[in-house]
Structures are given as C-alpha cells and as structure tokens.
Amino acid sequence: MDIEKEKKLVGQAKKGNIKAFEQLVLEHEKIVYNIIYRIMDNEEDTYDLSQEAFIKAYTKINQFNEESRFSTWLYRIATNTSLDELRKRKGKETYSIDKPIIGEDNDMLPEYIDENENVEKEIIGKEKNDVIECAFKELNKNNKIILNLREIQGLSYDEISKVLGISLGTVKSRISRARQEMKNILMQDKEPYATYFRQNTIRRDKDGL
Amino acid sequence: MDCEKYYELISLYIDDMLSASQLKELEDHIKECKQCKEEIAILQTISNDMVDLEQVDLPDDFHKELMEKIKENSTSSLKSLPTNKKWYFNMKFASAVAAVFVISVILINPFKDNSKEEALPEMANNIAQTRMIDLPGEDDLVESREEISEDAEIAAFDLGEEFQNVNHEEWTIETTDLADYQNILVDEIDKMGLKITVNQELFKEEQILDSILLELELDKDNKDYLELIIRDLEKTNTFDKVQDASSQKEELITRLVIVINRI
Numbered sequence: 001m002d003i004e005k006e007k008k009l010v011g012q013a014k015k016g017n018i019k020a021f022e023q024l025v026l027e028h029e030k031i032v033y034n035i036i037y038r039i040m041d042n043e044e045d046t047y048d049l050s051q052e053a054f055i056k057a058y059t060k061i062n063q064f065n066e067e068s069r070f071s072t073w074l075y076r077i078a079t080n081t082s083l084d085e086l087r088k089r090k091g092k093e094t095y096s097i098d099k100p101i102i103g104e105d106n107d108m109l110p111e112y113i114d115e116n117e118n119v120e121k122e123i124i125g126k127e128k129n130d131v132i133e134c135a136f137k138e139l140n141k142n143n144k145i146i147l148n149l150r151e152i153q154g155l156s157y158d159e160i161s162k163v164l165g166i167s168l169g170t171v172k173s174r175i176s177r178a179r180q181e182m183k184n185i186l187m188q189d190k191e192p193y194a195t196y197f198r199q200n201t202i203r204r205d206k207d208g209l
Numbered sequence: 210m211d212c213e214k215y216y217e218l219i220s221l222y223i224d225d226m227l228s229a230s231q232l233k234e235l236e237d238h239i240k241e242c243k244q245c246k247e248e249i250a251i252l253q254t255i256s257n258d259m260v261d262l263e264q265v266d267l268p269d270d271f272h273k274e275l276m277e278k279i280k281e282n283s284t285s286s287l288k289s290l291p292t293n294k295k296w297y298f299n300m301k302f303a304s305a306v307a308a309v310f311v312i313s314v315i316l317i318n319p320f321k322d323n324s325k326e327e328a329l330p331e332m333a334n335n336i337a338q339t340r341m342i343d344l345p346g347e348d349d350l351v352e353s354r355e356e357i358s359e360d361a362e363i364a365a366f367d368l369g370e371e372f373q374n375v376n377h378e379e380w381t382i383e384t385t386d387l388a389d390y391q392n393i394l395v396d397e398i399d400k401m402g403l404k405i406t407v408n409q410e411l412f413k414e415e416q417i418l419d420s421i422l423l424e425l426e427l428d429k430d431n432k433d434y435l436e437l438i439i440r441d442l443e444k445t446n447t448f449d450k451v452q453d454a455s456s457q458k459e460e461l462i463t464r465l466v467i468v469i470n471r472i
Binding site for chain 1: 216219220221223224226251252255259260261262263264266267268272274275276278280282283
C-alpha cells in the first residue's frame with residue numbers, strides 16, 4: 001500500500017470509518033498474526049492476541065501521530081500486547097519461553113534420523129526449513145522477536161528501532177547477538193542440527209580447509 | 210585472533226548496513242582472517258534460510274470475527290448506562306460530553322452533599338460553556354432539582370435528524386490540559402476517600418486518559434460506564450462543537466449528573 005493511500009485511510013479511520021480501518025486490517029493482518037505467532041509459539045494465543053492488538057489499534061487510532069508508517073505503529077502494538085501477556089503469565093508456569101521444543105529423543109522430526117544423502121532436493125529444502133524452525137524456537141525471547149522482525153518479516157533497522165522502542169545502535173548489536181545465538185544452536189553436534197551445515201557448501205569448504 | 214569484535218560488522222554487512230569506512234575495515238580484516246570470512250558465509254547462509262521460513266496462514270474466521278468485534282466495540286460503548294435502554298447518540302458529541310463529565314467529576318465535590326446537588330446542572334452547564342464556546346440557548350437549560358433526582362427515570366433519547374444536520378466545528382482539548390485534569394482528579398477523588406490508581410507507565414507514554422482510568426470502588430455498572438466514557442474521550446482528541454444542540458446538551462448533562470450522584 002502506498003503512503004498516500006495509507007494516510008488517507010488512517011485519516012478516515014480516525015473519524016470512525018470502519019470500512020477504512022478494515023482496509024488497513026486486510027493489509028496487515030497476516031504479518032501481525034505472524035509477529036505474534038513467533039512470540040507465542042501457539043495458534044490459540046496468537047489468535048486471541050492478534051484480535052486484541054487490532055482492537056487496541058482501532059480504539060487508539062487517534063493516538064497514532066503518523067510520524068511513522070501505520071504498519072510500524074501496529075507492529076509495536078502487536079509486540080507489546082504479546083509481551084504484556086507473557087509478563088502476566090510469568091510465574092504461572094503455563095508457558096516457558098526457554099523450553100526447547102525438541103526433546104532428547106527428537107520425536108518431532110523422525111525423518112531426520114534416517115538421513116539419506118540422496119534425498120530429493122525439495123525434501124532437503126523442507127527438512128532444512130524444519131531444522132531452522134527448531135533452532136529458531138530455541139532462541140531466547142528477545143532474540144526471537146528481533147530476528148523475526150528482521151529475517152522473516154523483513155523490516156528495516158529503522159522500523160525495528162521504532163517497533164521495539166530501542167535505539168538504532170541497540171538494534172544493530174541485538175541483531176548481531178541474535179544471529180550468534182542462532183549460529184551456536186545450529187552448530188551443535190546433535191540432531192536435528194548436526195546435518196544442517198553438511199547440506200551447505202560452506203561446510204564442505206570448511207571441511208576442505 | 211579475537212574476532213568477536215567483528216561479529217557486529219559482519220551482521221551489518223549481511224544487511225548491507227555498513228558505512229564505507231566500516232566496509233573497508235571488514236574487508237581488510239577478512240583478507241587475513243579465514244575464520245571471519247567463513248563466519249560471513251555461515252551467517253549469510255542462516256540468514257538466507259530464515260527468509261525462507263513459512264508464514265503461518267490466518268485462520269479462516271479470523272478476519273470476520275475481528276471485524277465483528279470492532280463493529281461491536283464502536284457501537285456498544287455508549288449503550289450501557291444501567292437503567293437506560295436507548296443511549297445512542299453521535300459518537301463525537303459523546304466525546305464532548307465525556308469531557309464535560311470528566312471536568313464535572315473534578316469540580317463537583319463532595320458528590321453526596323445534598324446542599325450542592327441543586328447547583329450541579331448549573332455547574333456542569335457552566336463548565337460545558339467554557340469548553341463549548343458560543344453555544345446558543347444555554348438559558349433554556351433545565352436547572353430544577355426534580356429532574357436530576359437519583360430516582361429519575363432516564364427517558365429514551367434520540368438526537369434525530371435535527372442533530373445530524375447541525376454544523377460541526379472543531380474543538381480541541383489539549384493533552385496538556387488532560388494531564389492537569391489527571392492531577393486534579395486524583396486529588397479530588399482522594400478527598401472523597403476513594404482509591405485511585407494512575408498507571409504511570411501509560412502516563413509516560415502520553416496515553417494520558419488511559420492513565421486516568423480509575424480504580425474507583427464503584428459498583429460494576431457505574432465503573433464500566435465511566436471506563437467507556439473515558440475511552441471514548443481518548444478516542445477523539447478532536448471534538449466537534451455542536452452549534453445547535455442545547456436541548457440535547459441539557460439532557461445529557463442531566464443524565465451525567467445522575468450518574469455522578471449515583472457514584
């Protein structure tokens with residue numbers, strides 16, 4: 001959506017035009033849903049919190065000062081709504097952000113145990129996604145949030161700075177640290193990660209060194 | 210070699226965020242450091258693979274349910290006065306009235322003092338006047354005590370075509386005003402012996418009215434109503450000045466005074 005159209009819709013939504021707000025919802029609902037999904041890790045919470053985030057945006061749209069893009073403001077609400085929920089639950093043990101998703105017996109990814117060097121390329125691609133997915137879920141919460149915004153949702157450093165309310169310098173160092181954590185998880189010599197770099201040319205380069 | 214200090218540069222390199230001098234620094238370094246050269250390749254690979262991660266699809270009913278909630282949210286907030294079945298009126302006018310209401314709460318104290326009850330509509334009206342300049346017909350406002358008694362039945366209320374056709378003119382409440390109101394409000398409510406919690410975190414973020422949201426020890430209906438009315442005020446920092454709605458204003462003020470008296 002171009003900026004002029006967005007401004008127009010925001011202006012109409014501020015006057016209470018639900019149809020205009022719906023246009024904005026349609027434009028952003030999938031990303032909002034995915035931002036929250038990557039924080040909460042389950043669809044049930046994601047559904048409720050995404051709805052809550054949009055309702056907040058609707059009731060507070062007159063507080064949107066239009067210094068940033070509407071999407072940036074909306075993603076900030078989405079992120080804060082999720083973090084507030086996690087804070088509320090802290091100590092109640094209904095949710096553990098540090099809990100690894102994959103258990104020792106690795107039963108979620110059985111196909112990875114039977115690794116076959118000759119599997120077709122698209123299966124490798126899918127498996128690679130599964131491995132990255134596992135590693136991602138092991139990240140600590142802050143690293144997860146910032147890498148999702150950067151790598152998966154493709155936000156710029158400047159946008160991330162506004163969404164998370166942190167300085168550009170902090171964005172830079174946090175993205176770097178999050179990438180290091182991701183690398184360290186993927187480099188572990190255990191399933192499902194042990195095979196990850198073997199499928200990439202860089203690992204072969206390394207072996208050849 | 211201690212390469213950790215290059216990690217951030219490598220991360221920025223992947224995102225094409227390096228300045229010319231930083232780029233040169235990194236290039237010079239990797240000419241003689243194979244580990245960092247490999248680090249770039251590793252992080253680049255991970256980054257590329259993360260981009261390919263799949264987005265979760267929205268559940269089928271997500272959008273429909275959301276829009277239903279939003280529609281409900283925009284129409285239900287002013288229907289909820291306990292004894293009144295028809296409490297519909299123009300949202301913007303409601304916001305203006307909410308301002309009057311908030312200011313009334315500040316100025317009218319103590320609420321339970323019967324000797325002051327008679328003055329309530331007049332006071333509320335005066336306050337309204339100060340905010341809604343040039344409102345015609347203020348002399349016609351009802352001031353009789355009977356009409357604001359606690360037991361008064363609140364009549365069905367419809368602004369009708371006349372209201373919808375009036376000219377609207379912008380009338381703004383400054384947020385700095387609202388910050389002052391918060392302080393006064395807290396003091397006054399404190400004097401009444403009621404508890405109030407101001408969310409300072411929200412206040413810092415300039416969500417002034419959210420931060421005013423009171424933890425008054427009211428019965429649920431009145432509390433809900435107060436919350437809704439403040440939320441509506443928050444929704445519209447810019448209000449319309451109603452040019453020709455004196456009778457509506459009068460009626461609204463009467464209602465608000467009744468609510469205040471209940472509190």
